[in-house]
Amino acid sequence: MTALMKPTDIQNPDYFHKVVDCQWACPAHTPVPEYIRLISQERYTEAYMVNWDSNVFPGILGRTCDRPCEPACRRVRTEEKPVAICRLKRVAADHKGDIRDYLPRIPTQKNGKKIALIGAGPASLAVARDLMPMGYEVHLFERDAKAGGMMRSQIPAFRLPMDVLEEEVNLILDMGVVCHFGAEITSMQAILDQGFDAVFVGTGAPRGRDLDLPGRAEADPFIHLGIDWLASVAFGHTEKIEGKVVVLGGGNTAMDCCRTSRRLGAESVQVVVRSAFEVMKASEWEKEEAIAEGIPIINNRPPKSFVVEDGKLKGMVFECVEPVKQDDGRLKYVPTGEPDVFVECDHVLIAIGQDNHCPWIERDLGIEFDRWDCPVLDKETLQSGNPKIFFGGDAAFGPENIIWASAHAHKAAISIHLFCQGMDVKADRPPEGVNLISQKMGMHEWSYDSEHDPAPRYHVPHADLAHSLANVKIEVELGFDRHLGAKEAQRCLNCDVQTVFTEKLCIECDACVDICPMDCITFTDNADEPDLRQMLMAPADNLAQDLYVSDTLADTGRVMVKDEDVCLHCGLCAERCPTGAWDMQKSVINIPQVHA
Numbered sequence: 001m002t003a004l005m006k007p008t009d010i011q012n013p014d015y016f017h018k019v020v021d022c023q024w025a026c027p028a029h030t031p032v033p034e035y036i037r038l039i040s041q042e043r044y045t046e047a048y049m050v051n052w053d054s055n056v057f058p059g060i061l062g063r064t065c066d067r068p069c070e071p072a073c074r075r076v077r078t079e080e081k082p083v084a085i086c087r088l089k090r091v092a093a094d095h096k097g098d099i100r101d102y103l104p105r106i107p108t109q110k111n112g113k114k115i116a117l118i119g120a121g122p123a124s125l126a127v128a129r130d131l132m133p134m135g136y137e138v139h140l141f142e143r144d145a146k147a148g149g150m151m152r153s154q155i156p157a158f159r160l161p162m163d164v165l166e167e168e169v170n171l172i173l174d175m176g177v178v179c180h181f182g183a184e185i186t187s188m189q190a191i192l193d194q195g196f197d198a199v200f201v202g203t204g205a206p207r208g209r210d211l212d213l214p215g216r217a218e219a220d221p222f223i224h225l226g227i228d229w230l231a232s233v234a235f236g237h238t239e240k241i242e243g244k245v246v247v248l249g250g251g252n253t254a255m256d257c258c259r260t261s262r263r264l265g266a267e268s269v270q271v272v273v274r275s276a277f278e279v280m281k282a283s284e285w286e287k288e289e290a291i292a293e294g295i296p297i298i299n300n301r302p303p304k305s306f307v308v309e310d311g312k313l314k315g316m317v318f319e320c321v322e323p324v325k326q327d328d329g330r331l332k333y334v335p336t337g338e339p340d341v342f343v344e345c346d347h348v349l350i351a352i353g354q355d356n357h358c359p360w361i362e363r364d365l366g367i368e369f370d371r372w373d374c375p376v377l378d379k380e381t382l383q384s385g386n387p388k389i390f391f392g393g394d395a396a397f398g399p400e401n402i403i404w405a406s407a408h409a410h411k412a413a414i415s416i417h418l419f420c421q422g423m424d425v426k427a428d429r430p431p432e433g434v435n436l437i438s439q440k441m442g443m444h445e446w447s448y449d450s451e452h453d454p455a456p457r458y459h460v461p462h463a464d465l466a467h468s469l470a471n472v473k474i475e476v477e478l479g480f481d482r483h484l485g486a487k488e489a490q491r492c493l494n495c496d497v498q499t500v501f502t503e504k505l506c507i508e509c510d511a512c513v514d515i516c517p518m519d520c521i522t523f524t525d526n527a528d529e530p531d532l533r534q535m536l537m538a539p540a541d542n543l544a545q546d547l548y549v550s551d552t553l554a555d556t557g558r559v560m561v562k563d564e565d566v567c568l569h570c571g572l573c574a575e576r577c578p579t580g581a582w583d584m585q586k587s588v589i590n591i592p593q594v595h596a
Helices: 013-019 021-025 032-040 044-055 058-064 085-095 122-134 162-173 188-192 226-234 252-263 284-292 402-420 482-489 511-515 529-534 572-576
Strands: 114-118 137-142 178-181 198-201 223-225 244-248 268-272 303-309 312-318 321-325 331-335 341-344 347-350 389-391 433-438 440-442 497-501 521-524 547-549 559-563 582-590
Touching: 013 021, 013 433, 013 582, 021 032, 032 044, 032 085, 032 482, 044 058, 044 085, 044 402, 058 085, 058 162, 058 402, 085 482, 114 122, 122 137, 122 162, 122 198, 122 402, 188 198, 198 402, 223 226, 226 252, 226 347, 244 252, 252 268, 252 284, 252 347, 312 347, 389 402, 497 559, 511 521, 511 572, 529 547, 572 582
Parallel strands: 114 137, 114 198, 137 178, 198 389, 223 347, 244 268, 244 347
Antiparallel strands: 303 312, 312 341, 321 331, 433 582, 497 582, 521 559, 547 559
């Protein structure tokens, strides 16, 4: 006997959360449609604060985020290009007003608990932001002279202007964080001995990977690890690079290295990658920007050796390979039989990855480390084997984007608060929740704009190329102005306004089926999920997205089934329904944070 599908539990917080694809894909679960609607209404300050509450660094992320939300955007299924979610975040940041009245109040009377944050990167800063309003005394330890971590040291100013970084970092420091700059920590035990109630480690993944190849030692003066070199540029220690430069690696750090080299006077710059172009880890837009600046990317070339003559680097030798897809879908790189390729260069920047590096944490403190030198953590609480010590950002699970640091910070802050209050960091965590709020204002009127705008994605203006290449501090992307921001915001499909069905009001007239532009609603006999997916008006083949299944309808015993994957949230079913069985209701997802 086949198992019929059960009615969908729309009160489960994850159900409608998953339908809002962009918010579900965002590690910090930023309520994307909400802030985009605010931008379309020119309420930039409110849009900024919706972001700030969730991802902490809207202006920074609006320029640097890896954008996991955009491939998930429902627009990809209708017009190919997603809504420019990241750039709209920047619109809110660029055009916001005075936000001081919106910021949390910091108690002057502290709660008696003292927290140490190691490293002043995005994860530690976000933990401070969450804990300070709760009355914690927060101490921040940073080896550099300023806060920001990798946001300051590894993201070039032509992508992230210093004033934007300073503004959002200082919003947190000005809450009263006790800052210890120029304080490199050499012993976790020494920190614990200072009587802190909890310690958060947000030191990033500070060690760049090197290459052990013939000639490496002899060529050392002309070889630089990418993240160290970018930091040297950021802090003003390196102001030029001469001659021909080769950048090794296919990630965003490699793109930053090659574009920075171009601006610091290199005679020529080229990127050489061991993998195929399609599988490079760099974001598509980062690759596009590098190519637009005249930087060639040479793929399928694993490095073999450095060539040194008379103590000077002459170039590198690369093998020629080609990718071959294996039975499991993975690529294997096999030699093409072509002779090795020599590439002349005067400097090499190695940007092939980063590793965790915690030699300062004694190995007798109860913290277990894996073979990559990453701490073994509870993924929900981010608590280590030593219950006082928590990790987040790149220091937790290896290199990721800033948005992951914000997500980790919210989890860690909850854990630290529960731990310090003597509660169970797992069992006592606040639950997620969902509220559904009807958007109906009149018979055929809704509180949101449901018109489907088929406009293609708008192009963001750029600075003049010749001008921007002449100065490493000139921002390349200029961002949307208010007019373009409003137009791009109109492309949002308001996926958080859900089509909610009430069985007892339905008379099965099929009016909703007739008017649906996507054929995503079907009234049919119930069946098990694989069969039901094929019985719909249009087969529902995307198994990653759920079916919305009603309870049994009284008159015919059928069920209503809606394919959430292709629904446009246009509201035509709710407008057409004569009995109000369909309603458009905004789903407000409550993601737990520490709040005073």
